[in-house]
Amino acid sequence: MSGKKLDKEGEKVVEIHFLGTCSGTEPQPNRRHTALILEYQEKLFWFDAGESCGYTAHLLGLDLLQTEAVFVSHPHMDHIGGLPHLIWTLKKLESLSKVPLRTEIDLYFPDLNIWYGLEKMLFLKGRTLKNGLGFCINLVTDGVIYAKNDLMVSAVHNLHLGKPESKENWQSFSFLIEAADKRIVYSGDFKTMRELEPLFVNEVDLLLVETGHHSVEEVCNYLVENQKPVGQLGFIHHGRAILNNPEEEMKKAKTIFGSRVFFADDKMSLTL
Numbered sequence: 186m187s188g189k190k191l192d193k194e195g196e197k198v199v200e201i202h203f204l205g206t207c208s209g210t211e212p213q214p215n216r217r218h219t220a221l222i223l224e225y226q227e228k229l230f231w232f233d234a235g236e237s238c239g240y241t242a243h244l245l246g247l248d249l250l251q252t253e254a255v256f257v258s259h260p261h262m263d264h265i266g267g268l269p270h271l272i273w274t275l276k277k278l279e280s281l282s283k284v285p286l287r288t289e290i291d292l293y294f295p296d297l298n299i300w301y302g303l304e305k306m307l308f309l310k311g312r313t314l315k316n317g318l319g320f321c322i323n324l325v326t327d328g329v330i331y332a333k334n335d336l337m338v339s340a341v342h343n344l345h346l347g348k349p350e351s352k353e354n355w356q357s358f359s360f361l362i363e364a365a366d367k368r369i370v371y372s373g374d375f376k377t378m379r380e381l382e383p384l385f386v387n388e389v390d391l392l393l394v395e396t397g398h399h400s401v402e403e404v405c406n407y408l409v410e411n412q413k414p415v416g417q418l419g420f421i422h423h424g425r426a427i428l429n430n431p432e433e434e435m436k437k438a439k440t441i442f443g444s445r446v447f448f449a450d451d452k453m454s455l456t457l
């Protein structure tokens with residue numbers, strides 16, 4: 186990876202790499218389950234880790250050993266199915282690497298059973314790999330969960346997996362990411378648009394919203410009718426409406442929201 190990425194004015198650049206843009210359907214051509222990377226100052230921040238995300242990112246030329254943190258929105262297979270392979274690949278790349286490595290990758294889970302499952306599946310002995318690359322395991326809770334490297338991630342619970350018995354135990358979250366004066370919202374899976382309200386307090390430069398459980402019209406109408414301050418709107422985690430008829434769905438989206446809308450595709454990158 187060449188030096189820190191700056192735009193023409195010398196501002197720091199945030200890049201988003203879409204690795205998988207499909208909801209939890211049976212296999213679809215050219216689309217894998219949900220995962221994306223936010224690249225900032227040579228570091229990689231993962232949001233969800235659907236099937237083969239490590240494979241896709243590596244072949245896109247991203248240096249997986251620059252991974253700083255992985256944030257999991259909820260413990261469903263279309264969001265964590267690629268995680269064992271990602272960790273296995275990190276282990277492989279670490280063993281091939283000749284340069285000294287940074288020591289810890291932060292992993293954020295709404296349910297620690299995800300980690301315990303990974304430990305068993307990968308036969309991990311402790312939280313440190315062969316050459317010293319280790320993992321710091323964190324539980325996702327409401328509020329700021331990450332504030333390092335000039336980047337902040339806040340979590341807001343949602344009702345995708347219902348109400349837990351204990352309020353400490355929410356299982357599904359949406360994320361706000363703040364870096365380089367940009368505000369990016371990653372919806373994860375959620376039940377109603379109202380659940381995202383706490384994330385709209387200030388202007389959002391990019392809203393990435395799932396359509397596996399929502400229609401394009403529902404999302405666009407909500408944002409327009411409630412005058413939400415959203416710069417760009419990107420749909421991810423596509424359900425069958427977009428998978429089957431993207432042109433028709435895009436027409437609907439543009440009619441309601443205007444031209445600042447896109448449907449993310451696998452392997453697509455976006456610079457903010």
Ligand SMILES: [Zn+2]
Pocket residue numbers: 208209219261263264374397422
């Ligand atoms: Zn999903």
